[in-house]
C-alpha cells in the first residue's frame with residue numbers, strides 16, 4: 001500500500017515537472033505538487049522562480065471587505081508583500097483610490113509563481129550527460145554523437161535556432177533522436193525516435209540507453225502518403241516581442257486623443273481629455289523653458305484640480321474627479337496600445353506616475369512621459 005501511494009506521488013511529481021517545463025509562465029495558486037516540482041526545477045537551475053502575492057480589490061469572497069468597496073467591479077490586482085504590516089504599511093488601490101486593510105478584513109491572497117526557463121542551463125546539463133561520449137554541436141540544440149556502432153543526431157527542437165536541421169531530407173540521412181520539452185509531439189512525417197526531456201530529468205531513461213535505441217531504430221523512414229515538409233515545430237519559449245516604438249506621436253482632434261496614430265481616448269470621455277490637456281500644457285511649459293527631460297514637472301492632484309476648475313467648475317473630490325479618470329485613462333491607453341502594438345507597453349510609457357508607491361498623497365504627481373512623446377498637428 002505504502003509503495004503504491006509512493007509511486008502515485010512520484011507519477012504526480014513527474015506530471016507536474018513535465019507540465020512546468022512545457023509551459024513555464026505564471027501559475028496562480030499552484031497546488032503543493034506543482035509547487036514542489038517548481039522548486040525542484042529551480043534547484044536544478046532549469047528555471048528561475050519568482051513568487052509574489054496579490055489581493056483583488058473587489059473580491060466577492062472577501063466578505064468582511066464588502067462594505068468598504070468604492071467600485072464593486074474594480075478588478076485591480078494589488079501586489080502585497082509577504083511581510084505586509086498594517087500598522088506601518090499602506091495599501092491603496094490605484095484604480096479606485098480606496099484604502100484597503102488586507103489583514104483586518106482577511107482578504108484572500110493569491111500566490112503567483114512565475115517560471116522562466118533557463119535554456120542555457122538545460123543545454124549545459126544535457127552536454128554534461130554527453131560528456132562520456134564524443135559529440136559535435138554544430139548548431140544550438142543539435143548534437144552529432146558518436147557511438148561504437150555509428151552516429152546519432154540528437155535534436156532538441158525547443159532549443160534550435162536553425163530550423164533547416166528539421167528538414168526531412170536531413171533527418172533521413174542518419175539515425176536521429178528527438179528530445180523535447182513537450183509531452184506530445186505534433187504529427188511527424190517520419191518514424192523518428194522521440195523522447196521527453198523530463199524522462200531524463202526524472203531518471204526514467206538514461207541517455208546511453210536511448211541513443212542505442214535510436215541506432216537500432218535506424219534511419220528514419222517517411223511515413224507513406226505524407227508530403228514532404230519541414231517538421232512542424234515552432235520553438236517553445238521564444239516569444240517574439242513586438243518591436244516597441246521609441247517615441248509616440250500625440251494627436252488631439254475632435255475625435256479624441258491618438259497615440260502613435262492609435263485612437264486611445266474617445267471624445268465621450270471629456271474629463272479624461274481635459275486632464276490630458278492640462279498635462280500637455282505643463283509639458284509645453286517645460287519644453288519651452290528648455291528643461292531637461294528628467295526635470296519635467298509632475299502635477300499632483302491638487303495642482304491638476306486648480307487648473308481644471310476654470311474648465312470644469314468646482315472640484316471637491318480629488319479621488320473621484322481626478323485620480324480615477326486619470327488612472328482609467330492610463331489603463332485604457334496601456335491596454336489599447338498593448339493590443340495594437342504588442343504586449344511590452346508599460347503603463348508609464350505615456351502618462352507617468354511619479355512618487356508611487358509613496359506614503360504621502362502630496363508626493364504623487366503625473367506628467368506626460370517626456371522621453372517617449374513627440375507632438376504632431
Ligand SMILES: [Zn+2]
Nearest residue numbers: 057074093096
Ligand atoms: Zn479598486
